[in-house]
C-alpha cells in the first residue's frame with residue numbers, strides 16, 4: 001500500500017513538473033539561486049517576497065515605487081489580488097523585519113504570452129498602502145542598454161531553490177552574479193521560444209536563478225545605485241550548460257512604457 005501511494009504521488013509530481021515551463025528540465029548535478037551566496041540582513045531591501053493567502057512564498061518581486069511592486073506575469077496569472085500578499089525588505093522568509101502589504105490591484109502586461117509563451121513576462125502589483133522608508137530600485141530605460149552588453153556581470157537574487165529540481169525555498173535570500181548573454185546566443189540555445197525583444201538572457205553553467213526566484217529582479221550595481229534590467233522568467237533547468245536564465249526585458253519600450261503608464265515610474 002505504501003509503495004503504491006508513493007508511486008502515485010511521484011507520478012503526480014512529475015505531471016506537475018512536466019506541465020510547468022518553469023520546471024521544464026531534468027536536474028543536473030552541482031547546481032546551487034544556483035551557485036550563489038547568502039545575502040546579509042538588510043541588503044537589497046527593495047527585494048519582495050510574494051506570498052499566498054496561507055503565507056507561503058511563491059515568487060519574488062521588487063519595489064519600484066512606494067506603491068508598486070514589479071514581478072513576473074506568470075507569477076500572478078489567474079490570481080486575484082486577495083490571493084497575493086507581499087513582504088518588502090525582509091531577508092529571511094521566517095523573519096519579522098520589513099513591511100507586509102496586501103495587494104489592491106494586479107496589472108499583467110497585456111502582451112504576456114504573445115507571440116510565444118512567457119513573452120512580456122512582467123506584472124505590477126499596486127499595494128494597499130505605501131511602503132515607507134524603503135528605497136525602491138530604479139527600472140532601466142533605453143539608456144541602460146549598455147548594462148546588457150554580453151559578458152557584463154549582473155546580479156539576481158531571491159529565495160528560489162538552490163538546485164535544479166530542488167524544493168522551494170531556502171529561508172535566507174541568496175544572490176548570484178550572472179553574465180549577460182547576447183540575444184543571438186540565447187536564440188541559438190532556445191530557438192523560437194526566445195522572443196528577443198521582450199526577453200533578456202543571463203547566466204552560465206552553475207550560476208542562475210531557479211524555481212521560486214521568478215518575478216525577482218536581474219539588476220546591476222552602478223555608482224548611482226541599483227538599476228533593474230529584468231524579471232526572473234524561465235529557463236531549461238537551472239544553471240544548465242548552454243541554457244542561460246531568461247528574464248523579462250524591462251527597457252524594451254513595450255514593457256517600459258507600460259510600467260510608466262501604470263505605475264508612474
Ligand code: ARG
Nearest residue numbers: 022209211212214234235245
Ligand atoms: N519559472 C521559474 C519560477 O517561477 C523561474 C525559472 C528560472 N529559471 C532559470 N533557469 N533561471 O520560479
